[in-house]
Amino acid sequence: MSGNDEKRAAAEKAALLVEPGMKVGLGTGSTAALLVDALGRRWTEGLRFLAVATSEATHRQAEALGIRLATLDEEPTLDLTIDGADEIGPGLALVKGGGGALLREKLVAAASGRMVVIADASKRVATLGRFPLPIEIMPFGAETTRRRVASLLEAEAGRPVDLSLRAGKDGAPFVTDGQHWILDAALGRIADPARLAGSLKSVLGVVEHGLFVDMAEAALIGTPDGVMEETREGQARPGDSSTCA
Numbered sequence: 001m002s003g004n005d006e007k008r009a010a011a012e013k014a015a016l017l018v019e020p021g022m023k024v025g026l027g028t029g030s031t032a033a034l035l036v037d038a039l040g041r042r043w044t045e046g047l048r049f050l051a052v053a054t055s056e057a058t059h060r061q062a063e064a065l066g067i068r069l070a071t072l073d074e075e076p077t078l079d080l081t082i083d084g085a086d087e088i089g090p091g092l093a094l095v096k097g098g099g100g101a102l103l104r105e106k107l108v109a110a111a112s113g114r115m116v117v118i119a120d121a122s123k124r125v126a127t128l129g130r131f132p133l134p135i136e137i138m139p140f141g142a143e144t145t146r147r148r149v150a151s152l153l154e155a156e157a158g159r160p161v162d163l164s165l166r167a168g169k170d171g172a173p174f175v176t177d178g179q180h181w182i183l184d185a186a187l188g189r190i191a192d193p194a195r196l197a198g199s200l201k202s203v204l205g206v207v208e209h210g211l212f213v214d215m216a217e218a219a220l221i222g223t224p225d226g227v228m229e230e231t232r233e234g235q236a237r238p239g240d241s242s243t244c245a
Helices: 003-015 030-044 056-064 102-110 142-157 193-201
Strands: 023-026 050-053 078-083 112-120 133-137 162-165 181-186 206-209 218-223 226-231 236-238
Touching: 003 030, 003 112, 003 218, 003 226, 023 030, 030 056, 030 078, 030 112, 050 056, 078 102, 102 112, 102 133, 102 206, 133 142, 142 162, 142 181, 142 193, 142 206, 193 206
Parallel strands: 023 050, 023 078, 078 112, 112 218
Antiparallel strands: 133 181, 133 206, 162 181, 218 226, 226 236
């Protein structure tokens, strides 16, 4: 299978986890978009559930498919969130935020009884850090915050780290749905994701970061041999919706 085929297979397998009456968080990104499409098809077949979207883009997509939507304020406790990832490391530690929705993604995941990640095989890595780590910051005092983050990352990595302000399509800073900016940190390797996650949260001006540690319960990963399920403990087996429920 191609990468897109692997994503689609994982998304369609994950869509089978949604049961009637569930309250479900819908992720953001290319793989999550395939999930929403699959759930849209199940909706037309009669499945009824309530969804909370992690971004305006996902909300618009789900709304166009007729899926019933609510806000996290209206439904503060969810049964399940299904989302993609930019990297999946040991223990299902994740790097997320390539699509710019990391804050809402983390809020929705934290409100859920379970989080399941969907991805193609290229997202599975032995050590996080190959994908630049998104760090969401306040626009006010952005340069001061950038310097604080750069100093912290240099101390963590033992060397200067390439830290860039993400640009939008017009060349101006990319603006998240929460009206924040994003710094992308090219770390190369994150030896201790939990420690770095805690350190970044302590930096004044940082709103959130793209390290999701101890949040995902399982991952459905599309591979050339089919969809594999991996648990936080590292157990891998052929994907089967009955094993994930």
